[in-house]
Amino acid sequence: MHYLRSQVVYKGPLWTEIAFKCLNLLKLFLVREAGMSVSTALRISTVSTTRISKFPLFPILHRTYTSTPHFQTQTDKSFHNTVDVNRLHGEAIKTGFIGDLQYCNHLLNLYGRKCDLCGAQKLFDEMPDRDVRTWTILIKGFAGVRRHEVSLDLFKQMQIQGIFPNCYTLSCIMNCRASIMSLKIGKAIHGWIIASGVELDVSSENSIVDFYVKCGAFDCASRVFELMNEKDTVSWNIMIAGYLEIGDTEKSIELFRRLPVKDVASWNTIIVGQMRNGFNEVALELLCQMRGSGCLFNERSFSIALLLAASLSMLDLGKQIHSQLLRTGFHQDNFIRNSLIDMYCKCSEMRKASFVFSKTQHLLQCQIENTVSWSSLISGYVQKVNTKEAFKLFREMVREGVKVNQFTLTSVVSACSDAACLEEGTEFHAFLKKLGHQVNVFLVSALVDMYSKCGSLDDAISVFFESSLTRNTVLWTSLISGCGLHGKGREAIRVFELMLKEGIKPNDISFLGLLSGCSHAGLVEEGKKYFRMMKEDYRIVPGLEHFTCMVNLLGREGNLNEAKEFIQENSISHLIPVWKAFLAACNVHKNAELAAWASEKLLHLEPNDAGSYILLSNISTENHRWEDAAEIRSLMQNKGVKKSSGQSWIQLRNW
DSSP states (O other): OHHHHHHHHHSOHHHHHHHHHHHHHHHHHHHHTSOOOHHHHHHGGGSOHHHHTTOTTHHHHHHHHOSSSSHHHHHHHHOOSHHHHHHHHHHHHHHTGGGOHHHHHHHHHHHHHTTOHHHHHHHHHHOSOOOHHHHHHHHHHHHHTTOHHHHHHHHHHHHHTTOOOOHHHHHHHHHHHHHTTOHHHHHHHHHHHHHHTOOOOHHHHHHHHHHHHHTTOHHHHHHHHHHOSSOOHHHHHHHHHHHHHTTOHHHHHHHHHHOSSOOHHHHHHHHHHHHHTTOHHHHHHHHHHHHHTTOOOOHHHHHHHHHHHHHTTOHHHHHHHHHHHHHHTGGGOHHHHHHHHHHHHHTTOHHHHHHHHHHHTTTOOSHHHHHHHHHHHHHHHHHTTOHHHHHHHHHHHHHTTOOOOHHHHHHHHHHHHHHTOHHHHHHHHHHHHHHTOOOOHHHHHHHHHHHHHTTOHHHHHHHHHHOOSOOOHHHHHHHHHHHHHTTOHHHHHHHHHHHHHTTOOOOHHHHHHHHHHHHHHTOHHHHHHHHHHHHHTSOOOOOHHHHHHHHHHHHHTTOHHHHHHHHHHTTOTTOHHHHHHHHHHHHHTTOHHHHHHHHHHHHHHOTTOHHHHHHHHHHHHHTTOHHHHHHHHHHHHHTTOOOOOOOOOOOOSOO
16 A cells, blocks of 8 residues: 555656546445445545545455456456446446446446447447547447447447547457458448558458458458568468468468468468368378477367378377377367267277267266267267167267257267168157257258168158258258159159259259169150259269269160260270179170170279179070180189178167
């Protein structure tokens, strides 16, 4: 107290300002706690700075309102909900402090932090005086809840009333423009800033660069970036992340190499950006460079590294990262633990994934994180086609009372599809309805796919048309593929045409399901029509499965010569499945001559495939060419090629 008194008396303007802040707190205390009248409290403001420290209530005031040097910090923390702010607002009106600009700005800031913008607007309207900080606080508050148009209107009103914005105001406004992607108005604001000669700090300039990046105006962003007198790490990261977002990985790497000081955020940005663009090998190289540079990993770095190990199925890398986590103590982080489970699952190490999972459960306090760990392990079992364990774990999850999310349900429904378990699939569908989940399009697609693969096409169609969701390409494709799988070519075409009428653009999988349906139903002309449509109208490059479907379609109907010409015209004679489809068609139509020609091509491409030998031997047998069949069997035996035994399964009991 004596130290403060001496500083106030002798140390000039700075401590005088502190003294006046103390006076404001003193007035607030006298009215609220001591019961003093407003007029008496206001007279306290005439007390000189040399008398502040002598006032007997100052120590109490200091303990009550200013436990830290920045007196507002503790005050902020005392308001746990909006009701406290409303109470202070009401008291400010009663006591006359509504005219205190500094106090009202503080109150306005509290409203903004609590996202109570109705109260903030009311206080703003009641304030007799407003400065640039007042307007900036309210603009920032509306921007924080994504009401950008209101923020922009306030910015216009601010200028009309003659309040000149500062760099913080302009930073908020540029962020608003970036969020609503309004390049024209954003450029106008930027032009006004230049014309007005506003001195911007690095944070405000970063906002302008970020605005241009988000609007896709990389020429403008690059120009502003290069003209910046001072660049911090955020400046570089904005540009690097922007180029990564549009897939320009070379430019992002170039900027990253130029970055003077590479902190952990910069390394994380460039590595995860390369991964999102499909350059996992480059990301791995950068991760090694990050490690070699001595940059310390944070939680995000370790999560990215685990995701990279999972994407590349590099179990050894994953184990090394795990050991580093144990050394650094980051393995206690719940998000990291879930990333570890996911990594081991994707590397097919289910035993280790289960071990990490078992060690995690007693540590996870958050319901969401607990659900993620269960879902990751269930998904791992589904990917390993261990349906029994996936179902067992899901039932245990339900018994434990863990919240089931849509990702979990999608995984178990997919498991039912893989194992053709209609009964379990129906149970899970009923469980989903009982939970009352708001299903997403991926879950509905999984249900349609499950019913289709389990032989219940009617149920698949019912689920599709009963869904109130906006149907996207994935959902339409699931039904088209289901119809194709059941040989319902006409039905697949009808669904496809409905999809086009709704303005949904088909993808390569949509056409594959359609061509498969045409192939099973013998719709040759329709199949050729949609194959041409795929290439010419939608510019989709046919893949292996599309070509195989077309050869199968032509061959099944006996158009073997046309199928042969199709293979030659499309330069697909190097594709083994194409020749197998052609050879199977020769077998159906007993064309030994073309079968011999196709088998020669096939055996040249895949000399150790038992299926090719068996197919050729069957063709020779059906054409009563016994010597050729015996010769093929003998050749197969001499080369050590063995036929795999056929397998089937039946469900003996309920899993």
